[in-house]
Amino acid sequence: MTDSPPFDLDTQPMRRRTRARAGFAVAALVCCVALVIGMAFLLLKEIDQLNEADSDNLQWGLSQADVEFLRFHLALEQARADHALLDDMRQRFDIFYSRMATLSRGDVYVGMRTAPGFEQTQSLIMDFLNETVPLIDGPDPDLIKALPHLAEEADKVGETVRAMSLSGLIAFAEISDDKREGLVHTLFGGAAVLAMVFAGLVLLSYALYHLFQLAEQRARDLREAGERTRTIVATSPDAIVVIDDAGTIREFNPAAQAIFGYSRNEARYRNAISLMFPREDAAKLRAGKLHFFEDASYSEDYEQRFEITAIDRNWRRFPAEFSVARAEAGPLLIVYVRDISRRKSSENALKDARDKALAGERAKAEFLAVMSHEMRTPLNGMLGSMQLMHDQQLNDKQNALLERMEYSGNQLLNLVNDVLELSKFEAGKVTAEHRPLSVAELLEGVVETTSPLAAANGNVLRWSWLGSPQDHVIGDQRRIRQILLNLVGNAVKFTRDGHVDIEVEKLGDGKGLEFRVIDSGIGISAEDQERIFQDFETLDSSYARQAGGTGLGLGISRRLTQMMGGEIGVESEPGEGSLFWLRLPLVFAAGAVNRPDAAALPLPVKMRPLNLLLVEDNEINRFVAREMLEKEGHTVSEAVNGAAGVELAEAEDFDVILMDISMPVMDGPEATRRIRASSGASARRPIIAVTAHALPEEIARFREAGMDRAISKPIDRKALLAALAEVTGQAAPTPEAPVLVPEPGTGPAGRAQLLDEERLGILWSGLPPVERGKLMQRFLAEMDSVIPSIAQSDPDAEDGPAGPPAHDLLIARVHQCAGNCGTFGLMGLREALAQIETAGKRGDPINRVELVALITLWQRSRQALTTWLAAQQADTEDTGIPTS
Template sequence: MPGSGLNPAADRKRRRLRRLRLLVVSAILAILFGIMGAMTQNVVAQLNTLRSAASDNLQWTLSQVDAEFLRFRHALDTARVEVHLGQTTAAQLADLRKRFDIFYSRIDTFRATGTYSTLRRNAEFKQNFEVIRQARDRMSALADLPDAGLVAALDQMDREAETVAPVVRALSVMGLAQFATHSDATRIAVTTTLARLALMAGGMFVAISLLAVLLLRMYRLSERRAVDQMLTTARMRTVIQTSLDGIVVCDRAARILDFSPAAEAIFGCTVEEVTGQDLLTLVKPEEDRDRSLAAALRNPAPETLGRLYVDGIGRDGRVFPAEISLRVAEGDQGQIFVLFIRDISQIRQAEADLIEAHDRAVAGEKAKAEFVAVMSHEMRTPLNGLLGTMSLLADTRLDPQQKTYLGSMEVSGRLLSALVNDVLDISQLEAGMMRLQSRPFRLSDIVEDVIANQHGLARVNGITLDWGWQSPPFEPAVGDPDKIRQVLLNFVNNAIKFTPRGGVRIEIEALDPAAPVSEVELRVIDTGLGIAEADLERIFRDFEMIDSSYGRRSGTGLGLGISRRLAGLMGGEVGVESTQGEGSVFWMRLPLERSAAALPLPEGTAAVPPDAAAPGHALSVLIVEDNEINRIILHDMVTLAGHAVTEACDGREGVARAAETRFDVILMDISMPVMDGRAATRAIRMGTGASAAAPIVAITAHALPEEVAAFRAAGMTDVLKKPINRKELLAALAEVSGAAPQAEGMGAVARPTGPLFDASRLVPDDSAPVSAALRALTGRFIDQMDAMALDLADEPQAGDPAARMQLLHRCAGAAGTFGAVALHARLHAIETAWKSGDSQPLADAARNIPPLWQETRGQILAWLERMPPGA
């Protein structure tokens, strides 16, 4: 708003413009006044000239020349007549001389007076004047004669006068005409000057009128500005009086010029007490001198102005946190500073309370997550006992009724296990503890797994279950196959349960199958009961069930809620389309990236059949488990498969038995008293006992991705999740016994019973050719490992331990990539021990690593020789 004072720069600009306009008008008026003064002086001069009647005198003089010449001739004629009559007197001759002298003086006036200079410059006038002058001189000689001589010369004088009479007449007429012209020019000049003067006077009048209007407008504007300034001042005073923030004005020397009531309340000082005082006495000295209030006052640069945080000091000595907003303004005496000060004690207290509440909430969530993890373990442990016992009981001789009861018990146990898993998943998702894994996989493998899992249920319900691609296959892809499988399994399980007839079909469609990244939609289509439109929005909520009556089908209402959360965690979404009585379509859309890596055979091709036997030879298995029931079940499962079992009741006993005896496989529980499974594994790996390199399989209810990673970091080979499934246990025994080395100890690496090298890390199967590029990379890997082994063998104790650890860390990553599984496990165990503060395994690396690498190197070279070359 103009004149509001809210924009001082604009007000200053407007004032400068007004002053400039006034200055321009004043300059114009001064110029006009000067011009008018000069013109007035000229007119006055001309009027003075006219007032002196010089022009009239000149014309009268010219006319008198002719008149005096006529009087002279009249006196001459009279004298001649008197001479002829003989009556001439001296008085008549004197009168003649008098008239001649007057004529003489008139003619002499033209010659000697400057007034006639203009006439004398005229050639004709000059010529006539010269003729008259000569005749005058001749007649003057005659007039000067004595009376007798004059009487005798009267005729001669008359002839001279007769000769010059026309010239005198012409001279008089010429002079009159010249001066008449001059008089006319003078009158025109005066008239022009008067006209100009009048015009200038009019301009002056207009300018004065404009100046008057401008002054009037400025006066009215100043009145309005004064009123606006009063209103603005009143508003600003009201704002300052009612502001909760203290407002302090000071100069460059930090002297306080003004102090608002809010500032008085904040600091406990009155405006009279602080006016003229140093502002810096009201705040504590700041540690950061470059970003302090004193620095901002000394150097009001943009980087020092703005928002500052200081500790204020009240009159009573109270120190409080304050927030200051600092700006620079122009005052009557130069630059001033305006500070808005706020006591932020309550804000800081609220922030502290909020942080404390957040910490309590985080602690509560952590406690909740820990409680859920513990409870899931506690629930899974008896479940493991129940399901394991039922699995063992199924292998005994039972009558039909007992088998029926056992089947019912097993179904109930599996349902209870699924419910425990669902509750754990919900807790992990709510606490943000669930993490995604990213690895190459085939969507077709996932779908076939789901169909194989649900095929029996579909057959019991009398419906068909199939699947198909609706676009070119988009695989292999990169993502979390376990989460995708879980969502798809929930969809299919629900579809089968609510489809009394017809069938269920799984469709997969990549929206852009040729692109490296595409959105993939998985659809589960059924011909079941359908869902009412009003219920579509709530079926993905936790614990929501469409049919909550006593006759509802089984379910907890968790599966679809978990599916929605899992899809969101993977960056996708889920939805449903349904018509009641006709069926439903549940879909999940996920952004997936195509994998460029080659995959091994489809998942499941190496799975152990239901009645699979153990590997070709019996294994020596150490079971480390504190729960007696679980230990008995594991013992029976392993022994029934033809293996030898040794038991340990806790981790410390397991470490001792592993040090005494060489075992083919160690089954290690995680949660145990005295020493837990991870600590026991690290102790085994870092030691030099007989089973230091034996495969160790974790048996746990803790199966979060970060926990699995921690188990592997501790040196574990594989993880089995409770409750233990007999098929999965036998498959794990078969896998680890054929892929992991066995040794007498870390000190003397014996020849392993299984391969040290897993070629499936590099090629999908044994028939696949090995490309030249892969052979070259494998050669470089061998060179790198040879250099590492040589360095360790030559200088086992030399060099910086941290540098040697970095070398082993790099080699461990390369070993894992190229399938050197035993070497990778040994190097990883050394790294884990180093991180835990134990440097002894690193010191023993020179004795343990080179022999193990030589064994692994031989297997890699043998594999390269027998594999067919590729392009």
């Protein structure tokens, strides 16, 4: 049997190249025809544009500007005569303003706006409109007072409006002429293109003829290339093995001989699988991964890369990388084999190094978390002390130094909080919540929080819906608010005397919302737009240096967005402002979250007298609840903690048990579990949870403990009686009002009113006259003691050797104080305390400054309360309530 030379080549590559060149010629011809058609289409398009010019729309828009101005002028004159028509005048002003805005920004009017006459008159009109906007949007008295002057200015602007319209029409006529000249130029260009196409066809014909002449030369070159290829194969560092359709080795290059230890003559005509792989693996490989090695019927082109264990002549096992391709000439497989023993060893070393690096990263994250937590303790103490120093008599220089100290301290505290937030992400301790929220309320809160900084920089801050509003969604309100505050905060910091707009729109697929924060600030270059989302990255600009920052805000925002399954990005041009967008997959709620107002509940039918057990540790709350219940004819037994409540419930059969949640000795959930687990007299009686503040997951735990229903403090008489009627079967079930859980971080008192006089009036009228003064005096004395104690607490203090943790003690005192404030209508103070409690329960940092601010808020609330009490007692004797 005569062997053929190794790795023989045929003329198929040459034929492939010839076909490729012929195909190129055909493609070039097609391109030429397409170019001619394209030029014809372009000419037709320009002609159509001349035929379909939007001159009617443009002329109508200009004339409509005159009409809207005349209507506004007429409405102005009518408003001067009849002030009841002010709203109509405002509407006409808004329509005229909108029309002018369209002329300023509409694409149709781009050409006219470059005309000097049009631009000058338009600028004068817009100056008049912008100067009038504060009057139009201001109170009616100020607008009425300014009507005469406004009429004079409108008379002056009338001529300017007409001049603008005339200059616009002139400009449009010039633009039309330019378009006609452009069409002529296009025709000349088309002729030139046709000439070029003809020349190209001539050249293409010559090229085809030249290709025919080169065919023979290419064949000779290919034969020479074949010789070079055989040389390359012979010197290749990778093993190259040629296998026929029976799995027999036909060629075995020198590299294969070196790797496997067989000579070419020893390897040829032997079975490839038996030669190159361990004997015990051969059967499995034939039936599995390498079935195509010996499959003569397998005729499809095949290419595969895989790693497998091979064996050499000395039975040394080694990891090898196989790359298999089917040859075009005959049923042959070309197998490339590489010994990757060294690479595998390097990969294992890299894995070990990676594991060590990850361990180092975890250690770094833990170190950052510990250090950030430890640094916050002295920082909070410093900032709290500075807050207290504001109450001292300081001169101007001392006040200025104190403000600088507070600013620097807050900047450092923000940096520490950012690092702590980053460490939480690194530790995987941040998860998304899914709760109902109102988008409008969320954005109103963001605007309210950032408005002071925006006003300080001379910016206009506003938000709006695009498209149909979708206010009620399910999502993580706290995290979305954190992201938007970061984006809006950056926008107002890097914008001066401009505008910051927040837009929200439903995504096109209907599966979420897109928030956009648009500013007219300094902008961001393209090369910096990805870098700003990296940790500790800040941009070097005058505004950036002035505003400062840690460079962590956008990095944390991206992490929060990805955690919620969304996307965040930016579009910007230097000097043209920025647009940050946030897309979140949110579930749309069918309507507003059911939050029934207890005051709107109907009074239940007259109930039979009940024997009730009230478990409450706060004396004031016990007194108020007892008075409400006894006034309805019910009998009330009291327990001052959960343990005492369990004893009474086991000994006596009560109709209903009212159970407070946070109590000393034993809390409400634990007391409920013990009552349910016992065989006492009241083990199966209804238990109603009474709490001033609880997270949704805590309400679920109350029910798991055995509580039938929950009502909120301060106790509303209607809600209390409705709950009693429901659990005793004397009334149909009613919707359950949720317990107030304000979002943390909105500052002391948020947007709640300082004193709810309606709620306080209900309490006052429900108390016996002889008890009112004593109860109020006891409440004021208790708050005078508790509020300073809370304000001076250290939220990061280390726990003592015995007793409850310091953090838990602080949250318990805040909870009790919030309940008392709600009872007496101090809603602003109650909300501030509830925010602190929410942060504590969720594990978020408690700001020392917010604790200290409670003192000032209590003083204001106390003054409002004593003023209200003085008004109630104006015609009666002095109650003995201290007023300071």
